Amino acid sequence: MAVENMTEPKPMNELRPEEKLSIAGWAQKNLFSPWYNSVLTAVGVILVVMLLKEAVPFLIDAQWPAVTTNIQILLVGQYPSEELWRVGAGVLPMPFIVGLAWGVWGSMMRTFSVTLVVSAVLTAISSLFGDSMSSGLALWFTVSPFLVLLGYAVGRRDFIGPRQVLIIWFLFLLLTLFFLRGFGEDSAMPHVPTDRWGGLLVTILIAQVGIAVVLPLGIVLALARQSNLWFFKGAAIAYIEVLRATPLLALLFLMLIVSPMFLPDVTTPDRLMLAFIAIVLNNSAYMAENIRGGLQSVSRGQVEAAQALGMRGSHVTLVIVLPQAIRATIPAIVGQFIILFKDTAVIALVGLMDLLGAAYAIILGQDAWRTADPEVFLFVAAVYWIFTYGMSSVSAGVEKRMRTGAD
Amino acid sequence: MPKRLILLLSSLFVLTAIVACSSNSDELQTEVDDLKSQLAAAQSGAGGDGPTQAELDSVKAELAAALASGSAGGDDATQPSGWGSRLKLVKERGKLICAATNDSPGFSFINETGDWTGYGIEMCKAYATAIFGEYENRFEMQAISWADRPTVMQAGKIDVMVLANTQNARREATWGNFTTIHHYAGMGIISRLDSAVVADDWQSLDGATLCVSAGTNYVPAAEDLKGQYGIDFEMVQLADPGPAYDEGRCDFLIAGKADLGRNKADYTDPDAHVVWDALMGKDPWGMLVGHGDDQWYDLVRFVEWAMINAEELDVTMDNVDDMVANSQNAKIRRMLGVEGEYGQEVLGLDTDFAYNVIKHIGNFDELVERFYSEDDETRIGGFYRPRANDALWNEGGLLFAPGLE
Numbered sequence: 100m101a102v103e104n105m106t107e108p109k110p111m112n113e114l115r116p117e118e119k120l121s122i123a124g125w126a127q128k129n130l131f132s133p134w135y136n137s138v139l140t141a142v143g144v145i146l147v148v149m150l151l152k153e154a155v156p157f158l159i160d161a162q163w164p165a166v167t168t169n170i171q172i173l174l175v176g177q178y179p180s181e182e183l184w185r186v187g188a189g190v191l192p193m194p195f196i197v198g199l200a201w202g203v204w205g206s207m208m209r210t211f212s213v214t215l216v217v218s219a220v221l222t223a224i225s226s227l228f229g230d231s232m233s234s235g236l237a238l239w240f241t242v243s244p245f246l247v248l249l250g251y252a253v254g255r256r257d258f259i260g261p262r263q264v265l266i267i268w269f270l271f272l273l274l275t276l277f278f279l280r281g282f283g284e285d286s287a288m289p290h291v292p293t294d295r296w297g298g299l300l301v302t303i304l305i306a307q308v309g310i311a312v313v314l315p316l317g318i319v320l321a322l323a324r325q326s327n328l329w330f331f332k333g334a335a336i337a338y339i340e341v342l343r344a345t346p347l348l349a350l351l352f353l354m355l356i357v358s359p360m361f362l363p364d365v366t367t368p369d370r371l372m373l374a375f376i377a378i379v380l381n382n383s384a385y386m387a388e389n390i391r392g393g394l395q396s397v398s399r400g401q402v403e404a405a406q407a408l409g410m411r412g413s414h415v416t417l418v419i420v421l422p423q424a425i426r427a428t429i430p431a432i433v434g435q436f437i438i439l440f441k442d443t444a445v446i447a448l449v450g451l452m453d454l455l456g457a458a459y460a461i462i463l464g465q466d467a468w469r470t471a472d473p474e475v476f477l478f479v480a481a482v483y484w485i486f487t488y489g490m491s492s493v494s495a496g497v498e499k500r501m502r503t504g505a506d
Numbered sequence: 507m508p509k510r511l512i513l514l515l516s517s518l519f520v521l522t523a524i525v526a527c528s529s530n531s532d533e534l535q536t537e538v539d540d541l542k543s544q545l546a547a548a549q550s551g552a553g554g555d556g557p558t559q560a561e562l563d564s565v566k567a568e569l570a571a572a573l574a575s576g577s578a579g580g581d582d583a584t585q586p587s588g589w590g591s592r593l594k595l596v597k598e599r600g601k602l603i604c605a606a607t608n609d610s611p612g613f614s615f616i617n618e619t620g621d622w623t624g625y626g627i628e629m630c631k632a633y634a635t636a637i638f639g640e641y642e643n644r645f646e647m648q649a650i651s652w653a654d655r656p657t658v659m660q661a662g663k664i665d666v667m668v669l670a671n672t673q674n675a676r677r678e679a680t681w682g683n684f685t686t687i688h689h690y691a692g693m694g695i696i697s698r699l700d701s702a703v704v705a706d707d708w709q710s711l712d713g714a715t716l717c718v719s720a721g722t723n724y725v726p727a728a729e730d731l732k733g734q735y736g737i738d739f740e741m742v743q744l745a746d747p748g749p750a751y752d753e754g755r756c757d758f759l760i761a762g763k764a765d766l767g768r769n770k771a772d773y774t775d776p777d778a779h780v781v782w783d784a785l786m787g788k789d790p791w792g793m794l795v796g797h798g799d800d801q802w803y804d805l806v807r808f809v810e811w812a813m814i815n816a817e818e819l820d821v822t823m824d825n826v827d828d829m830v831a832n833s834q835n836a837k838i839r840r841m842l843g844v845e846g847e848y849g850q851e852v853l854g855l856d857t858d859f860a861y862n863v864i865k866h867i868g869n870f871d872e873l874v875e876r877f878y879s880e881d882d883e884t885r886i887g888g889f890y891r892p893r894a895n896d897a898l899w900n901e902g903g904l905l906f907a908p909g910l911e
Contacts (some may be wrong), residue, residue: 168618177620294648297620358655368663370648450651452608452616460608464615466889470772 114313157473165471166478169461170236173478175433176297176452182281186300187239189278191246192271193303194219196264198247202254203264207496211489212251216244218485272307280305293371297452299482305453306377306440306486312379313439314432317386318425324391335387340386347445350377355449374446382439389431392425426501433494437487449453453503454479526821559637585801590794592802595853596637596665602645604630605664607652612877612888613670622647623887625688625877626668629793629810632867633666636809636859641866656681659796666806667794684792686810688870690895690904692785694763696770698778701757705780712737715754717747724760727787748772760786768889785895788842805853811907812860817839818898818907823868826861842909848910860910870905 120128131137141199166173175186197215201208219240226237253259279296281288296304323335342350354377397420405415425432447456458479462472563731565866596602606614606626614626634645650658655671658664659681671677672691673684697703704710711731718724720743732738744750751759752773761769766781773779793810795803815821818839821829830842839845843858850857867873875898899905 171618172616172620175620177616177622180619282768295620309579356654356661359663360661448651450607450648450654456608457616460616463609464611464887465617466611466887468770469611 103332104376124160135149140302161474162468162471163474165461165468165474169457169468170473171466172298172457172460173300173454174236175300176457177295178279178297178300179291179295182289182291183235185278185281185291187235190300191239191243192275194243195328196268196271197252198250198252199254199259199267200250200264201247202251202256203259203261204496207493207500210492210496212247214485214492216247219243219247227381269311271310274303276308293369296371299454301371301446301452302440302443302454302487305378305443305446306436307369308375309378309439309443309491310436313383313435314388316379316383317390318421320383320387320429321394322392322421324387325394339384339387342380343388345381347377347381347442348448350381351445351449353377372450374449374451378439378442378446382442386432387436389428389435390424393426393428394420396427397423429497429501430494433490433497437490437494440486440490441483454482512856550894551892573612573856575827588798588800590799590801590854591635592665592799593805600638600644602630602634602637602666603648603664604633604645605648605650605658606669606691608629608649610670612891614668615887617887625873625888626670626793628867628873628876629688630666630668630812632809632863633806635862635866636805636855639814639856639862658796662796665802669794670715670791671788673792682794682796684790684794685803685807686789686814686907687792687904688810688896689764689791691789691791693760693787693789694726694766694785695758695760695782696751696766696779697758698751698754699780700754700778703757704747706734706782706784707877709737711735711739711758713739714757715740715742715745715755717742717751717759719743719747719761723787728760731786762789764889764891767891801852801854804841805855808853809859809863810870811909812841813861813870813873814905814907816860816864817871821864823864823866823872826864830861837909837911908911 109316129136130140171180171183175183178186181317194215197208197212201212223237223240223244226240254264278288279291279300280293281290284290319340320335323331326332326335351374354373355370358373362368401419401423402415405419443453444455446453447459450456452460458475461468462475463469468475542708606622606624608614608616608622610624610626611861612624614622614624617623618863624843628656630645631641631645634641650667655667657667659667659819666685667682670689671684671907673687697705701714702710703714704718708731716728716739718728718741725741725743728741742750747756747759748769748899750756757764759769763781763785770776770779770781793806795806815837816826819835819841821838821842826842829838830844833839833844836845840848842861843850843856847857850859856862868876874893875884877885878891879885880890880892893903895904897905
């Protein structure tokens with residue numbers, strides 16, 4: 100047990116027996132007593148009714164075709180139409196891995212998985228009511244919930260552990276990237292340059308690859324900052340303090356617009372890669388500070404005890420300090436992941452077409468939908484919400500598990 | 507001690523790097539001078555016991571090679587430095603790179619299947635066709651944002667900026683060269699019929715209220731009106747003035763004239779507004795190329811001019827083959843490359859570049875009609891924009907394109 104100062108011998112929810120209340124009793128208790136809560140409830144109801152009175156007619160009359168006819172660029176941006184099968188096939192393992200993680204980790208992944216399944220099912224159903232979505236895309240959304248369930252079934256078996264899930268996820272991510280990128284011009288999968296990737300695909304890829312890179316980088320930086328060697332310590336402090344004090348947008352402008360001036364003439368820089376590097380640089384500085392907080396929370400006694408047992412310095416750090424530090428900072432780490440996911444939207448401002456960039460391209464560039472900005476932005480917000488809500492529910496699950504001490 | 511050593515080593519390293527970079531051109535210069543003096547000596551001594559003709563030729567070839575690799579183009583001694591460097595780069599790359607924003611309806615936008623579309627993109631294809639004879643896999647679009655324009659032009663990584671760019675002196679001076687003007691835009695006024703404002707009567711604006719988009723060049727233009735006509739009106743600056751104007755908060759609105767017509771259609775009652783005939787301010791639109799390479803500037807201009815001339819001469823995508831075979835009109839024959847060379851080669855173009863462009867892209871009118879036609883059925887993505895000032899000179903417009911004579 101890493102946490103020493105636990106005051107509660109048992110988790111909260113077991114201390115207090117759950118009260119069973121009728122609906123009326125529940126309302127009486129939560130909405131109308133004491134008297135000022137009745138006033139607040141009344142005001143709240145009036146506000147909700149006023150909102151719905153405006154929102155319901157809007158949602159019914161809304162120009163949803165702005166979203167449905169453009170679903171392709173919202174999801175994959177400018178990825179060539181004839182190569183779309185590669186996106187479908189390349190991203191197909193993702194729902195499976197989400198299901199696998201659900202099976203292995205159990206409850207803490209449940210909300211995330213269920214949210215994804217429900218939204219995929221809703222999308223598949225909505226495709227029945229319009230002919231705008233391509234059949235391949237509709238098929239993808241129909242198949243993916245089953246893949247989540249299949250992954251869950253496999254994950255429930257004992258032959259696969261958390262570490263294996265992470266390895267599988269990482270390998271599939273690499274595979275997906277190769278699949279999307281393609282090979283030579285004449286091969287079955289011709290090269291698709293990254294400036295044609297876009298939409299939700301880019302948002303999710305940057306977030307996933309970013310998470311895979313930022314966490315290790317953050318750990319290395321945090322350790323370097325704690326180091327006794329002046330060079331590593333100085334370099335880590337310089338890196339963290341400079342990049343944490345630079346706005347992400349400024350960093351993006353530097354990477355995408357200023358850095359090409361220093362590159363040789365014949366090479367055209369990969370803009371998506373430059374944007375990705377900017378996001379990683381910025382987020383890893385924050386991540387390093389999160390983890391440093393965790394490192395400092397591990398009591399000195401742990402280190403001394405390990406040294407007393409005759410463990411070597413690096414061994415003490417890797418086996419004793421780091422696991423406890425990371426464990427203590429998981430909520431902060433997941434919080435940083437959520438920030439990273441939302442940060443990806445900033446790349447729309449430097450002309451890249453992520454989900455938000457695609458939304459701008461539709462309402463500003465396509466004359467037919469010049470007045471459909473509420474619809475398109477609502478769709479974008481909903482998609483972001485689905486993913487960030489899923490991620491924060493994972494974070495909540497982790498915290499709950501840490502409190503109960505189960506592992 | 508080790509600190510000092512590292513400092514010393516790193517400063518040495520930086521110094522070497524600087525020297526290595528800067529000495530490149532100097533070395534080349536001495537090499538060229540050396541070869542030149544050798545050549546001069548050889549020529550003066552020719553006939554006697556000097557070098558043989560073969561030796562002379564080899565020195566000459568070396569000289570030419572050194573020159574070609576040194577100055578970025580410049581194999582033509584009569585042209586200024588920089589001449590031809592961009593075309594050389596494009597040909598080495600095998601692709602033309604155009605920059606555009608994806609938010610200009612009809613001009614540069616992305617369609618539902620994710621493809622770049624619009625007048626600007628067709629022009630990028632036209633330049634690629636003029637250079638390579640085809641555009642498939644020969645051009646590449648790079649998405650930029652409006653704020654990127656100056657830095658993208660300075661970085662010089664792109665060949666042509668195909669944007670709805672307004673030409674003015676400051677941009678011409680600091681961004682690059684504006685090429686052929688293909689759209690004579692300007693600001694216009696829309697006013698409410700239920701207000702005291704009367705269309706095209708400037709004095710009627712006195713005491714009225716204006717809605718205008720904050721932070722744009724419409725604001726100073728509106729200020730100018732006050733002094734120009736001795737009137738005064740209230741200005742409401744908003745990020746998106748359209749809805750406020752529609753709700754009746756203002757009597758008139760200033761915006762790009764081409765936008766006013768379609769904005770009108772979005773208002774609650776489109777018939778309650780009138781678009782003024784007056785054009786305020788001059789906003790000529792042209793594609794942009796970087797400074798310093800006159801050949802590239804000329805090449806890009808002549809491609810669009812050739813398309814305008816094709817409209818004037820009634821050469822279209824469909825009849826261009828027939829024109830090549832049968833036309834007796836010397837202007838058409840020259841333009842299509844049937845009758846030899848009129849400077850196209852020095853510009854880096856094939857003699858039949860105009861034929862290729864018209865065959866694959868069409869003439870100016872065909873191109874404009876594709877995105878700005880009045881016909882809702884055939885128009886792709888854009889909106890109806892009357893030709894007005896963009897008509898040919900002999901049809902009352904401002905388009906007056908130099909030919910190949």
